[in-house]
């Protein structure tokens with residue numbers, strides 16, 4: 001019963017999105033703005049972690065939307081809109097990172113902090129952590145994981161972010177990256193293995 | 209089976225991807241293997257941390273900026289048709305002159321070196337513009353004039 005209601009809501013959301021897409025394809029800018037509002041946070045979250053720099057991420061997000069608007073008339077709806085947008089974002093980020101590759105750059109998540117050392121615009125997850133020690137520990141762990149993500153190769157990083165952070169399915173990732181599902185799985189295993197290694201070091205008190 | 213294999217199963221188990229038999233096998237192994245027990249703790253911590261990473265909010269001005277840029281573009285596109293017709297002829301002339309000049313310098317290069325030189329990126333962009341012109345419904349936009357320097 002519950003799942004059937006859930007499915008109805010999902011179908012409703014999908015058809016509402018289909019209507020939005022159709023309107024945006026007919027150059028209805030208000031409809032496109034709604035699409036942007038629907039996807040801005042998700043895409044920004046992904047892009048920031050992919051390029052490791054909030055300022056670049058802002059520019060890239062803008063570019064993703066401009067490209068999407070441009071390409072929307074050719075969007076045939078075979079892929080879902082989210083898959084298509086993640087694909088544009090991934091391609092732009094890869095291109096951007098290639099251009100920056102010559103510059104020596106250590107991507108550090110501390111760059112996402114304001115002058116006062118506080119993280120800017122972070123939204124803490126809904127889980128309540130009443131114990132301050134637990135909170136400190138989880139915050140440290142987050143930093144370990146964020147840093148480990150930033151050290152992954154782009155191939156591994158994209159898959160890990162899409163699966164474990166953005167919650168896309170294997171199939172969706174295969175469509176975003178145009179790679180076989182088997183490759184998605186093996187990259188995910190490799191990526192997780194590397195993150196896990198850093199977490200293990202941290203838990204054992206070794207310097208990372 | 210090797211421990212590395214079970215390590216992968218630890219992830220699969222968290223996502224409910226193991227069969228009952230596989231789960232049984234994994235838990236039997238965990239009972240006797242201290243290494244995999246520790247790995248289970250690490251995998252669990254990694255999984256939980258990954259799935260609870262703070263989510264960032266896209267700055268609101270990004271959507272506003274895109275909206276502004278789209279409006280600018282649509283205004284650019286709304287050039288009167290008569291102006292497009294008037295402007296097309298000199299634009300075509302300019303491109304033809306540029307191509308003539310490019311051809312001249314290329315052929316003189318060939319004469320000097322005896323080999324055909326690879327076109328420079330600037331030359332390639334001219335070829336690109338030429339190809340754009342061949343599109344039947346092409347009409348110049350303001351950005352085109354700016355790019356080609358026509359308005360200067």
Ligand SMILES: [Zn+2]
Pocket residue numbers: 210211214237241242243244245
């Ligand atoms: Zn073992």
